Amino acid sequence: MSVTEWGDPQGPPVVCLHGVTGHGRRFRKLGEERLASYRVVGVDYRGHGFSTWEPPWSVEQHVADLVDTADALGIAGAAWLGHSFGGKLVAELAARHPDRVERAILLDPALHIEPPVAFERAELTRTDVTFGSADEAIDARLGDGSLFTTPRAFLEEETAEHLVDSGAGRLRWQYAPGAVIVAWSEMANEPPPWPQCQTLVVTGERSWISIRVPRIANIAHVVVPGGHSVLWDDFDATADAVVRFLG
Template identity: 40%
Template sequence: MPLTTHTFGPDTGDAAAVLAIHGLTGHGRRWAALAGDQLPDLRLIAPDLLGHGHSPWTPPWSYEDHVDALVAVVDEHIPASARPFVIVGHSFGGALAVRLAHRLGDAVAGLVLLDPAQGLDPSWALEVATDSLAHWDYADADHARSAKRGEGWADIPEALLDKEIDEHLIALANGRVGWRVSAPAAATAWSEMAREALLPPTGLSTVVVVADRVRPPFVGPDFLASCADAESIRVVHADCGHMVPYLEPELTATLIRETLEQV
């Protein structure tokens, strides 16, 4: 089954295309505010990843399976006239963006990686995945809202959190509520993010945004050192938490536009 895909902006052949890949436990509609407020003239294609939102929840959920599904999205939604296009990926979506760029080659004009999560310490990944599964559901929406505020959403505008609650929180069979995400798929993603980090294709214009308030960081020192040795990769530091698209929308939009200008 294909990924459920949300599109924003003009549906015309001359609109520049951006594939937007959300992070772990997210969904494609998280890009709606950025698209509407900052990039209304661009065509944003934003799928729900495997195991997320309204896309299929059945396994497998490896990096390779996600990339296969994303290639199908590109084939359906981005015509030859809109290529090469830019990929923006947040967190787990950043790790997928790099691997998708390797698969698609010249069809990709550049990458904007927002606090990309890959090459994570395996012990830490196990700890976070185990804790996430132990606290997977909530008594009610108020409990879910409080948990979100304590998980990196403390500085996100209330209206965006309200929208997240309305669109992404669902009733569960046990009488509690939870996010519209497969718990096994999420646990698998932590395993994938503990695999070795992968650099973007040689020569591909890439911006890596590091969220400086994240501890421990998702963007590790070894990956940053490798980026420093690549002339085509620029590292930008943002004084914010992990949810860069919500916390730094102007910066995110500027970097996307700058990358598109190189097409």
């Protein structure tokens, strides 16, 4: 797996998992600016970014990859942070390897998406969509109705990290079509149990995901004003919640 690290190499580890179609470098701002005293690790998981695109792309394989990657990095237990599909993977990891997940941070987690909605979202993330320029890709992302207050500068960084040449002078996002299809199928399956460790859940008030967070002692729930992409629409509020939780 391809990983990127920020912060203090000797600090407590925080392993960050992106959403479907994303990549681990999305956590740079959080790692550099707000968690500088931690060892922050962003992972590109299978089928995304610079990691292998070889199948299988099942939840079981992703969890196995994450365990192997943590072992290779010398990380036994850690705080695990996941956005969207990454939140589902954190919960799956906590259920299967509870000793690995000391704390869980779930950012608008896609623990379960009803099949019709999952199919609709899969259609929106087709990989045959290409762009003539980075600006065109940014305009398309800002115009799809899912972002509300995301600064354009965030998406300029995203295009620099995640757009690749698709040929004939066109650009596309860097993820494997099959991995995306399988991920949406996995999100339509039964949800994993909520983590038993101390857990922070941050949800977007205007998110397209409908999630009922249980009112139990080990789970803290914070609602931020924007949509599903809480680290883009509401970076400060989300980062503040994460820092308070870890501190």
